[in-house]
Amino acid sequence: MSAPLLEMQGVVKEFPGVRALDGVDLDVVAGEVHCLLGQNGAGKSTLIKVLAGAHQPDEGHIAWEGAPVTLPTPTAAMRHGIATIYQELDLADGLTVAENIYLGHEQSRLGFAQRSRMHDAARQLMRRLGHPEIPVTREVGALSSAGKQLVSMARALSHDARLIIMDEPSAVLAHDEVDNLFRVIGDLTAAGVAVVYISHRMEEIRRIGDRVTVLKDGRTVARGLPARTTPTAELVSLMTGRTVEYVFPPRPRTSETQQRPALLEVDGISRPGEFQDVSFTVRAGEIVGLAGLVGSGRSEILETVYGARRPATGRISVEGRALRPGSITAAVRAGIGLAPEERKSQALFLHSSIAHNVSMSSLRRFARAGFLDRRAELAATTEAVRSLDLRPPDPTRPVRTLSGGNQQKAVVARWLLKDCRLLLLDEPTRGVDVGARAELYTLIRRLADSGVGVLLVSSEVPEVLGLADRVLVMREGRVVREADAVDLDESKVLDLVMEGSSA
Numbered sequence: 382m383s384a385p386l387l388e389m390q391g392v393v394k395e396f397p398g399v400r401a402l403d404g405v406d407l408d409v410v411a412g413e414v415h416c417l418l419g420q421n422g423a424g425k426s427t428l429i430k431v432l433a434g435a436h437q438p439d440e441g442h443i444a445w446e447g448a449p450v451t452l453p454t455p456t457a458a459m460r461h462g463i464a465t466i467y468q469e470l471d472l473a474d475g476l477t478v479a480e481n482i483y484l485g486h487e488q489s490r491l492g493f494a495q496r497s498r499m500h501d502a503a504r505q506l507m508r509r510l511g512h513p514e515i516p517v518t519r520e521v522g523a524l525s526s527a528g529k530q531l532v533s534m535a536r537a538l539s540h541d542a543r544l545i546i547m548d549e550p551s552a553v554l555a556h557d558e559v560d561n562l563f564r565v566i567g568d569l570t571a572a573g574v575a576v577v578y579i580s581h582r583m584e585e586i587r588r589i590g591d592r593v594t595v596l597k598d599g600r601t602v603a604r605g606l607p608a609r610t611t612p613t614a615e616l617v618s619l620m621t622g623r624t625v626e627y628v629f630p631p632r633p634r635t636s637e638t639q640q641r642p643a644l645l646e647v648d649g650i651s652r653p654g655e656f657q658d659v660s661f662t663v664r665a666g667e668i669v670g671l672a673g674l675v676g677s678g679r680s681e682i683l684e685t686v687y688g689a690r691r692p693a694t695g696r697i698s699v700e701g702r703a704l705r706p707g708s709i710t711a712a713v714r715a716g717i718g719l720a721p722e723e724r725k726s727q728a729l730f731l732h733s734s735i736a737h738n739v740s741m742s743s744l745r746r747f748a749r750a751g752f753l754d755r756r757a758e759l760a761a762t763t764e765a766v767r768s769l770d771l772r773p774p775d776p777t778r779p780v781r782t783l784s785g786g787n788q789q790k791a792v793v794a795r796w797l798l799k800d801c802r803l804l805l806l807d808e809p810t811r812g813v814d815v816g817a818r819a820e821l822y823t824l825i826r827r828l829a830d831s832g833v834g835v836l837l838v839s840s841e842v843p844e845v846l847g848l849a850d851r852v853l854v855m856r857e858g859r860v861v862r863e864a865d866a867v868d869l870d871e872s873k874v875l876d877l878v879m880e881g882s883s884a
């Protein structure tokens with residue numbers, strides 16, 4: 382094997398009260414896809430922020446092409462050819478696609494002639510990334526998450542990066558978009574670029590990884606294992622220090638749930654351009670899954686049930702009573718809760734504590750004679766934090782300092798704590814590690830067993846099939862199939878969602 386492009390040894394990074402990196406070793410060679418694996422909070426994002434020049438390590442050595450190097454700023458990292466696609470994309474929403482790509486380039490103070498050259502170059506990059514249709518003069522804020530990620534990639538390419546770091550890039554992508562991403566990664570590595578790839582999805586690591594480095598509690602516990610042949614059980618036990626059975630909680634018998642009363646009845650709702658003529662029922666105690674590609678209308682349906690969007694036609698009722706359309710207040714009063722897909726903008730107060738974020742929707746539960754019973758609030762949040770293995774397990778910490786997966790757990794914990802009768806979950810396990818997923822599944826099932834109805838959206842078909850009782854398969858805004866989960870399998874669902882689509 383050729384000499385490493387990058388070598389890190391004994392890297393340490395401390396935040397107040399947390400040793401996020403506690404002696405990390407990593408070596409990456411040119412042309413490989415090197416996967417970083419580890420539980421939520423293991424230190425993956427912190428490690429790559431050190432590489433990106435965004436954090437300064439407290440100890441350790443970094444060598445680039447065999448020579449010691451320091452990366453005091455993001456610009457310094459860029460200059461060496463290290464580019465990063467962050468978990469939270471770092472684009473300027475108000476600037477255009479082309480402006481974002483060329484942000485920070487020397488030639489960015491441009492006259493008119495250079496501007497058109499910049500647009501041409503940006504167009505070429507978007508073509509290379511398989512998306513020539515994205516207009517380079519469009520504001521980035523108007524793009525989907527997948528589109529924004531492509532802009533971030535184009536920026537990396539524009540710097541002739543030799544190492545591209547991707548922090549959970551597939552978490553925001555639909556099935557066909559993941560295929561496109563993997564094609565791009567294949568082109569890059571064939572040209573000698575190295576890729577560091579972070580994902581909680583094992584099957585992706587098998588598909589594109591060459592080697593795997595495993596982090597646990599800020600330390601490297603395995604370095605450069607073969608990505609395709611190392612058994613999953615071995616990787617999982619390295620990550621978690623235990624063996625995790627990747628199983629779903631048992632379902633109640635179908636005949637039992639079928640007898641329960643209908644909780645939510647959705648009858649022929651439509652919103653032009655989003656979804657058409659959608660009807661379904663969720664019974665008390667039942668988990669109903671919506672499967673389909675991103676853009677098939679799933680999230681829009683959830684938001685319509687929640688009253689955040691108003692249906693053009695059709696009717697929604699809860700326990701037989703019609704729900705006022707387009708009113709969140711009415712939905713909440715009827716006992717509906719929504720755990721939305723985009724955490725950052727919609728769900729979390731980043732500067733507030735975990736406890737506040739978790740309990741904010743159920744404050745009434747902790748009110749006593751007009752005062753907030755802080756002890757009861759803390760006890761309940763501590764329990765939620767414990768049962769979800771949220772780390773660090775200190776409810777007074779600001780959410781901003783949590784790792785991506787742990788922030789996600791805080792959002793879900795909030796809804797598990799609230800007394801909802803119908804819970805709408807949009808991608809509840811996005812970014813959550815394999816160990817914590819199993820716990821989340823158990824909690825969701827336990828909630829259903831207590832009589833709550835759950836409507837679940839997930840891009841991961843095995844998750845919908847494993848967790849839900851009944852599944853609605855969506856394609857281009859329509860329900861194309863409804864069936865008990867046990868009567869479907871992954872390839873059947875994928876055939877249904879892809880059929881007739883251009884991909």
Ligand SMILES: Nc1ncnc2c1ncn2[C@@H]1O[C@H](COP(=O)(O)OP(=O)(O)OP(=O)(O)O)[C@@H](O)[C@H]1O
Pocket residue numbers: 396397399400401419420421422423424425426427428772773781782783784785786787812814
């Ligand atoms: N700015 C910060 N201030 C304080 N603590 C932080 C900060 N950033 C990260 N941490 C802590 O460092 C540890 C590692 O976090 P990191 O984000 O690197 O985890 P991760 O492996 O990327 O996890 P995930 O899979 O959930 O994204 C966590 O305990 C986290 O709470």
Ligand SMILES: [Mg+2]
Pocket residue numbers: 425426427468548784785786
């Ligand atoms: Mg992370």
